[in-house]
Amino acid sequence: MSEMAANDPLPKPKRDLAPILLPVALALLMIPLVGSTSSWLTLTVASLAMGMMIFIMASGLTLVFGLMDVLNFGHGAFIAVGAYIATLVFAPFAASVQAESLWTNLAVLAPAALLSMAVSGALGLVVERVLILPVYGQHLKQILMTTGGLIVAEQTLYALWGPQIIPMPLPASLRGSFILGDVAIAKYRLLAMLVGLAVFIAIQLVLNRTKLGLLIRAGVENREMVEALGYRIRRLFLGVFMTGSALAGLGGVMWALYREQVHASMSDDLTVLIFIVVIIGGLGSIGGCFIGAILVAMVANYGGFLLPKLALVSNILLMVAILMWRPRGLYAVTSR
Numbered sequence: 001m002s003e004m005a006a007n008d009p010l011p012k013p014k015r016d017l018a019p020i021l022l023p024v025a026l027a028l029l030m031i032p033l034v035g036s037t038s039s040w041l042t043l044t045v046a047s048l049a050m051g052m053m054i055f056i057m058a059s060g061l062t063l064v065f066g067l068m069d070v071l072n073f074g075h076g077a078f079i080a081v082g083a084y085i086a087t088l089v090f091a092p093f094a095a096s097v098q099a100e101s102l103w104t105n106l107a108v109l110a111p112a113a114l115l116s117m118a119v120s121g122a123l124g125l126v127v128e129r130v131l132i133l134p135v136y137g138q139h140l141k142q143i144l145m146t147t148g149g150l151i152v153a154e155q156t157l158y159a160l161w162g163p164q165i166i167p168m169p170l171p172a173s174l175r176g177s178f179i180l181g182d183v184a185i186a187k188y189r190l191l192a193m194l195v196g197l198a199v200f201i202a203i204q205l206v207l208n209r210t211k212l213g214l215l216i217r218a219g220v221e222n223r224e225m226v227e228a229l230g231y232r233i234r235r236l237f238l239g240v241f242m243t244g245s246a247l248a249g250l251g252g253v254m255w256a257l258y259r260e261q262v263h264a265s266m267s268d269d270l271t272v273l274i275f276i277v278v279i280i281g282g283l284g285s286i287g288g289c290f291i292g293a294i295l296v297a298m299v300a301n302y303g304g305f306l307l308p309k310l311a312l313v314s315n316i317l318l319m320v321a322i323l324m325w326r327p328r329g330l331y332a333v334t335s336r
Contacts, residue, residue: 016331019287019288019291019330019331020291022291022295022330023291023294023295023298026295026298026299026302027044027298030043030044030298030302033302033306034302034305034306037182038181038182038183039305041183042183042184042185043301043302043305044298045183045185045186045189045193046186046189046297046301047294047297047298047300047301047302048189048193048294048297049186049188049189049190049192049193049196049297050189050192050258050297050300050301051196051293051294051295051296051297051298052192052193052195052196052197052293053192053196053251053254053255053258054251054273054274054277054293054296054297055196055199055200055277055289055290055293055294056195056196056199056247056250056251056254057075057079057247057248057251057252057255057270057274058251058274058277058278058281058289058292058293059199059200059203059244059247059286059289059290060075060078060243060244060245060246060247060248060251061075061244061248061274061275061278062244062278062281062284062285062286062289063203063240063243063244063247063286064240064241064244065278065283065284066283066284066285066286066333067216067217067237067240067284068136068237068240068241069136069137070132070136070142070241071139071142071143071146072132072142072146072244073142073143073146073147073150073271074127074131074146074147074148074149074150074153075146075244075248075271075274076150076248076267076268076270076271076274077123077149077150077153077154077267078120078123078124078245078246078248078249078252079248079249079251079252079255079266079267079270080153080154080157080252080262080264080266080267081116081119081120081123081153081157081249081252082116082117082119082120082248082249082250082251082252082253083116083168083252083253083255083256083262083266084157084160084161084166084262085112085115085116085119085120085249086112086113086115086116086168086252086253086256086262087166087168087256087262088115089108089111089112089115090108090112090168093108096108097109097169097171097172098169098171098172099171099172099173100172100173101173102173102174104173105171105172105173105174106171108171109171112253113250113253116249116250116252116253117246117247117249117250118246119249120245120246120248120249120250120252121242121243121245121246121249122242123245124241124242124244124245124246125238125241125242125245127146127149127241127245128237128238128241128242129238131145131146131149132145132146132241150267150271154264154265154267154268157264158264161264163263163264164263165261165262165263166261166262166263167260167261168256168257168259168260168261168262169260170188170257170260173187174187174188174191174257175187175188178190188257188258192254192258195250195254199247199250200286200290203286204286204287207286212236215231215233215236216236216237216240219231219233219236219237252266255270273296273315276292276296276315276316276318276319277289277292277293277296278292279319279323279329280292280295280296280318280319280322280323280329280330281293281329281330281331282328282329282330282331282332282333283328283329283332283333284333285329285330285331285332285333287331288329288330288331288332288333291330291331292322292329292330295318295322296315296318299314299315299317299318300314300315
């Protein structure tokens with residue numbers, strides 16, 4: 001019996017499907033409340049697109065906290081910097097942005113997004129070396145240092161670009177909607193959904209299917225052992241922080257195009273929203289962050305349609321409801 005037991009395969013952990021089904025249940029619940037099927041479909045697609053943009057911004061903070069145990073309250077600075085860098089690319093190519101050709105528009109949009117990610121990632125390197133490195137493992141000091149960094153970054157943006165709102169119009173080919181019967185689906189929202197899904201899949205593949213991801217996750221569990229094997233875990237963590245900063249920059253570009261404007265204080269409201277998503281997701285879970293971002297967007301869109309006044313506090317109410325159900329978030333990955 002003992003030999004048979006020894007040769008038996010290890011039991012697979014049960015998959016927790018409840019959080020995955022939650023957005024589906026919420027969407028179905030809204031059908032009779034919204035009334036019109038076309039309005040419901042439009043709101044649902046808008047929620048998915050908005051959720052993908054929120055996820056892109058929140059995924060960077062989720063990586064940094066979940067893998068590095070760093071509370072970065074200055075994450076919003078990378079979002080704003082990414083948006084402003086994109087305006088520098090859009091300005092001299094305004095004619096190409098307003099051209100009717102999709103490929104001409106993408107020839108400007110893609111370099112703008114890549115440059116924003118590069119600059120935000122480079123800024124993340126500086127922040128990690130100067131502000132984060134001396135306070136690893138000290139959450140209170142991390143909060144103070146990164147909050148101070150956010151204030152400095154915001155005031156620097158004010159000094160360079162001024163307090164005025166800078167328009168950032170959508171490329172001409174991404175304006176308008178696809179009409180499917182009575183349903184209007186905005187073109188840009190479809191692009192946002194594709195980019196968000198691509199980011200989610202890429203992060204999951206790197207963390208779960210590559211040696212680099214294995215080393216990062218092993219370093220989180222036992223840093224001394226990984227270093228004893230000859231790997232420089234500090235460099236790996238620096239790479240994680242830069243990746244999180246670059247994703248914030250990409251999210252800043254996507255959000256600026258969604259709002260069609262950029263301003264220095266755009267990070268203020270987004271920082272609160274992102275932390276709500278990270279808390280709902282489980283403080284470090286990429287899957288939880290993904291579902292949390294969709295839930296936040298769905299509650300905001302459905303709530304804004306049904307009860308506009310309630311929409312102002314919908315995110316807080318959602319977070320309270322989730323934490324009453326699961327005090328550690330949808331997919332808690334740590335005991336923190």
